[in-house]
Amino acid sequence: MTANVTHVPATHEKPSPAAGALAGTGQLIRLALRRDRIVLPVWALVVAFLAASGASAFEALYPNPAERAGLTASVAANPSFAIMFGPAYDLETAGGFTAWRFGTIAALLTSLIAAFTVTRHTRQEEDTGRQELLSSAVVGRYAPLTAGVTTAGLFSVATGVLLAAMITGVGADATGSVAFGAAVALCGLVFTGVAAVTAQLAEYSRTANTLAGSTFGVLFLLRAAGDTSDAEWLSWLSPVGWVHRVRAFAENDWWVLALPAAAALVLCAAAYALLPQRDVGMSLIPGRPGRATATSGLRTSLALSWRLHRGALLGWIVGFGVMGMLFGTLASGVGDLVGDSAEMKRMLQQMGGARGIEDAFLSSITGMVAMIGSMYAVQATLRMRYEETALRVEPLLTTGVGRLRWLGGHLLFVLAGTAAVLAVCGALLGLGYGLSSGDVTGEWPRVFGATLAQLPAMWVVGGGAVLLFGLVPRATAAAWALAAAFVLISMFGPILELPQAVLNVSPFAHVPQLPHAEFSATPLLWLTATAAALVAVGMTSLRRRDIG
Amino acid sequence: MTHNAVSSPSSGATTHEAIGVAGLRKTFGRTTALDGLDLHVETGEVHGFLGPNGSGKSTTIRVLLGLLHADSGDVHLLHGDPWRQAATLHRRLAYVPGDVNLWPNLSGGEVIDLLGRLRGGLDKRRRGELIERFELDPTKKGRTYSKGNRQKVALVAALASDVELLILDEPTSGLDPLMEAAFQETIREVRGEGRTVLLSSHILAEVEALCDRVSIIRAGRTVETGTLDDLRHLTRTSISAELAGHPNGLASLPHVHDLRVDGNTVHFDVDTDSLDEALRRLTDIGVRSLTSTPPTLEELFLRHYTDELPGAEAERAEQAARAETAGREEKTRTAP
Numbered sequence: 001m002t003a004n005v006t007h008v009p010a011t012h013e014k015p016s017p018a019a020g021a022l023a024g025t026g027q028l029i030r031l032a033l034r035r036d037r038i039v040l041p042v043w044a045l046v047v048a049f050l051a052a053s054g055a056s057a058f059e060a061l062y063p064n065p066a067e068r069a070g071l072t073a074s075v076a077a078n079p080s081f082a083i084m085f086g087p088a089y090d091l092e093t094a095g096g097f098t099a100w101r102f103g104t105i106a107a108l109l110t111s112l113i114a115a116f117t118v119t120r121h122t123r124q125e126e127d128t129g130r131q132e133l134l135s136s137a138v139v140g141r142y143a144p145l146t147a148g149v150t151t152a153g154l155f156s157v158a159t160g161v162l163l164a165a166m167i168t169g170v171g172a173d174a175t176g177s178v179a180f181g182a183a184v185a186l187c188g189l190v191f192t193g194v195a196a197v198t199a200q201l202a203e204y205s206r207t208a209n210t211l212a213g214s215t216f217g218v219l220f221l222l223r224a225a226g227d228t229s230d231a232e233w234l235s236w237l238s239p240v241g242w243v244h245r246v247r248a249f250a251e252n253d254w255w256v257l258a259l260p261a262a263a264a265l266v267l268c269a270a271a272y273a274l275l276p277q278r279d280v281g282m283s284l285i286p287g288r289p290g291r292a293t294a295t296s297g298l299r300t301s302l303a304l305s306w307r308l309h310r311g312a313l314l315g316w317i318v319g320f321g322v323m324g325m326l327f328g329t330l331a332s333g334v335g336d337l338v339g340d341s342a343e344m345k346r347m348l349q350q351m352g353g354a355r356g357i358e359d360a361f362l363s364s365i366t367g368m369v370a371m372i373g374s375m376y377a378v379q380a381t382l383r384m385r386y387e388e389t390a391l392r393v394e395p396l397l398t399t400g401v402g403r404l405r406w407l408g409g410h411l412l413f414v415l416a417g418t419a420a421v422l423a424v425c426g427a428l429l430g431l432g433y434g435l436s437s438g439d440v441t442g443e444w445p446r447v448f449g450a451t452l453a454q455l456p457a458m459w460v461v462g463g464g465a466v467l468l469f470g471l472v473p474r475a476t477a478a479a480w481a482l483a484a485a486f487v488l489i490s491m492f493g494p495i496l497e498l499p500q501a502v503l504n505v506s507p508f509a510h511v512p513q514l515p516h517a518e519f520s521a522t523p524l525l526w527l528t529a530t531a532a533a534l535v536a537v538g539m540t541s542l543r544r545r546d547i548g
Numbered sequence: 549m550t551h552n553a554v555s556s557p558s559s560g561a562t563t564h565e566a567i568g569v570a571g572l573r574k575t576f577g578r579t580t581a582l583d584g585l586d587l588h589v590e591t592g593e594v595h596g597f598l599g600p601n602g603s604g605k606s607t608t609i610r611v612l613l614g615l616l617h618a619d620s621g622d623v624h625l626l627h628g629d630p631w632r633q634a635a636t637l638h639r640r641l642a643y644v645p646g647d648v649n650l651w652p653n654l655s656g657g658e659v660i661d662l663l664g665r666l667r668g669g670l671d672k673r674r675r676g677e678l679i680e681r682f683e684l685d686p687t688k689k690g691r692t693y694s695k696g697n698r699q700k701v702a703l704v705a706a707l708a709s710d711v712e713l714l715i716l717d718e719p720t721s722g723l724d725p726l727m728e729a730a731f732q733e734t735i736r737e738v739r740g741e742g743r744t745v746l747l748s749s750h751i752l753a754e755v756e757a758l759c760d761r762v763s764i765i766r767a768g769r770t771v772e773t774g775t776l777d778d779l780r781h782l783t784r785t786s787i788s789a790e791l792a793g794h795p796n797g798l799a800s801l802p803h804v805h806d807l808r809v810d811g812n813t814v815h816f817d818v819d820t821d822s823l824d825e826a827l828r829r830l831t832d833i834g835v836r837s838l839t840s841t842p843p844t845l846e847e848l849f850l851r852h853y854t855d856e857l858p859g860a861e862a863e864r865a866e867q868a869a870r871a872e873t874a875g876r877e878e879k880t881r882t883a884p
Contacts, residue, residue: 203652203691204652204691289655289687289688289689290653290654290655290656290657290658290687290688290689291655291657291658291687292655292657292686292687293657293658293661293686294657294658294660294661294662294665298658298661298662298665299661299662299665299666300665300666301666303662304651304654304662307651307653307654308651308653311653390649391645391647391649392649392650392651394610394613394615394643394645395643395645395648395663395702395705396663396666397613397614397615397634397638398613398615398638398641398642398643398715399638399639399663399666399667400635400636400638400639400666400667400668401635401638401666402634402635403634405635544617545617546615546616546617547610547615547616548610548615548616
């Protein structure tokens with residue numbers, strides 16, 4: 001009886017290939033939830049709280065129907081609102097207001113966090129080599145992807161539920177809240193699918209995240225272009241647009257929710273189909289061999305910085321160039337979008353006529369460009385920290401390269417790179433506007449100048465990141481939070497009637513609203529000086545601290 | 549020799565000293581990484597730097613490279629201050645980290661050239677030789693190299709540079725035996741050229757083959773410094789012998805320890821210095837079988853690595869005794 005010593009699995013059922021491919025998924029999901037137990041709940045709360053604060057502020061800001069009608073009219077009269085916030089369907093209720101004003105930001109945060117979560121538990125695990133350790137245990141081929149998608153999906157759904165619950169709690173209509181929460185959650189699920197695909201395509205987690213983030217950017221632009229032109233169908237092509245097309249609180253078009261649900265399923269199916277086409281740790285695009293010797297140009301730490309930064313910088317420049325051209329072209333037509341009721345004509349007149357509306361539109365564009373573009377400054381700064389934690393700074397600093405020279409090579413991208421991104425965007429914004437309005441020589445310098453006026457505020461964001469890197473390197477990633485806080489203050493501070501002192505924290509609050517308003521050099525000089533001081537402190541601190 | 553001006557008079561740094569560390573302390577928050585460490589490396593020598601994991605070897609090296617700021621103590625590197633003159637001194641040294649990370653989008657060849665140029669120049673012929681010797685494919689991108697091959701990239705970059713001092717932090721931990729041999733050959737050449745090497749390593753055969761002197765550190769302090777011979781003399785050889793007659797007079801020999809006599813069989817430890825004398829006494833009596841266990845480097849290091857020396861020694865003695873008892877029954881007789 002005991003003679004049989006061969007090890008046979010105790011179970012009688014033969015595991016089906018499918019079950020085997022998913023073996024260990026439960027454990028991996030638990031591991032992912034354990035690793036993200038702080039960050040995911042915090043983000044879900046941030047999204048829900050942001051929307052709830054908007055909903056509760058609405059009652060205080062617009063207490064009676066007359067004021068709500070005024071809001072409806074002014075939003076309809078000013079197409080620049082539609083760039084950032086999308087179309088407004090119901091500004092008579094707190095819920096409708098929230099869905100309009102906070103729909104995009106809720107979808108953005110949910111989608112990006114969901115996408116980063118997928119990458120974090122799939123491609124990044126392969127990047128770090130941890131996947132090999134896990135895969136050598138009883139873990140099926142599809143288990144890591146399934147775990148990543150499930151975790152990000154749980155986050156998206158939880159965020160939607162929390163969002164719906166919280167805005168209902170502050171008095172929004174329950175049905176509309178569910179529709180809005182579902183729209184946001186489904187947008188998160190779409191980007192869960194997007195990241196599941198980019199994790200198969202890209203070789204590094206950074207690339208996978210960049211691809212997913214850029215996808216959001218492109219779809220956002222598509223929506224913005226559709227909502228500020230007569231090509232409304234463009235907006236229907238964009239999952240970011242679907243969040244609004246549900247018309248939560250106004251019509252509650254439930255069928256629209258089928259679009260993101262189908263998109264999410266198709267994307268996930270694509271990821272599962274792509275996965276077996278590649279080896280663990282490899283990408284679908286095979287790497288090419290490099291040069292056996294370096295070109296004569298690769299001899300300084302600046303040259304290395306260029307190699308490290310050029311991909312991201314070119315990506316930002318192309319993206320911002322397209323954005324500039326697109327919105328420049330759209331800007332000259334925005335006045336026509338305003339209806340021709342007597343009321344609208346009166347409001348139009350108040351804003352300075354069609355010309356005034358176009359200038360207001362351009363000034364919202366430059367503000368938006370600056371806020372998003374400052375993220376490049378943060379990204380370029382974080383590259384230094386990434387190099388440091390990856391232990392790639394040591395080999396450089398143990399050659400003839402001093403710390404400040406190494407820092408300088410990166411700082412060039414933080415400061416001049418940001419300027420290049422903004423300048424290309426401004427040049428094409430001016431060109432697009434000039435061409436479509438038929439006066440390139442007259443309009444281009446005005447619009448280009450108005451865009452460049454944003455640069456000092458962006459430098460302040462970059463300077464803050466450099467300061468963190470020098471002074472508290474472990475907290476360098478908090479630069480994202482800093483940039484996000486500035487953006488949120490600028491975008492939602494005025495509507496939430498935050499005190500002026502709080503609004504002034506954001507550098508973007510100090511930039512003159514060109515070409516809409518008067519030019520004033522003083523705030524720009526102050527912002528530049530602030531940025532210079534932040535960078536200087538960061539540099540001094542880096543000289544004094546330990547590396548690694 | 550303008551950089552001499554910086555060396556502090558208190559450390560007694562000689563002109564022959566490439567690295568001089570005295571009383572070095574470094575703490576990270578509440579953990580003390582280095583607790584009064586001393587390290588002296590003469591110019592032109594290959595100096596082994598040994599210690600258990602977490603004993604502070606890499607921290608010391610990172611202080612020497614000016615990456616970490618010492619809390620207190622004197623640190624001299626090539627007669628300069630590694631913190632203040634980092635970039636200047638670094639032109640004269642090359643470093644191979646224990647954990648080599650390469651830029652994913654740069655090929656190995658590009659990294660070798662870049663690091664060499666940043667150090668102020670690379671010997672092209674030497675670069676080619678080393679790439680061939682280490683069988684490295686320089687066209688692969690950083691990400692696609694294995695651990696051993698990443699290490700080869702860093703090694704080629706360091707060894708092809710014309711520098712006075714090489715600081716190597718466990719440089720061969722990922723290399724196969726063939727490459728290990730190539731590494732040892734290269735280090736011998738480097739020493740022949742009169743360059744100085746600080747070699748942190750766990751591979752004892754490598755240390756034995758290459759190092760003129762070694763320093764052993766533990767818990768952030770230096771516990772032993774000297775040539776390997778110096779250190780080996782501090783150990784004892786274990787002898788078990790079955791003799792033709794009764795073992796008389798062995799106990800009176802100096803340097804014989806833990807003598808146990810069991811009929812005509814003896815077991816004892818003898819200081820390696822006095823081994824010759826003890827053996828002569830044994831052959832005088834007549835040896836019928838003999839087992840001698842030489843001091844191994846492992847033993848040497850284990851002695852220094854283990855936390856509680858007396859206790860650990862007793863335990864090892866006990867183990868040895870047990871092994872001997874077990875072994876006796878199977879022992880084959882050898883004719884003297």
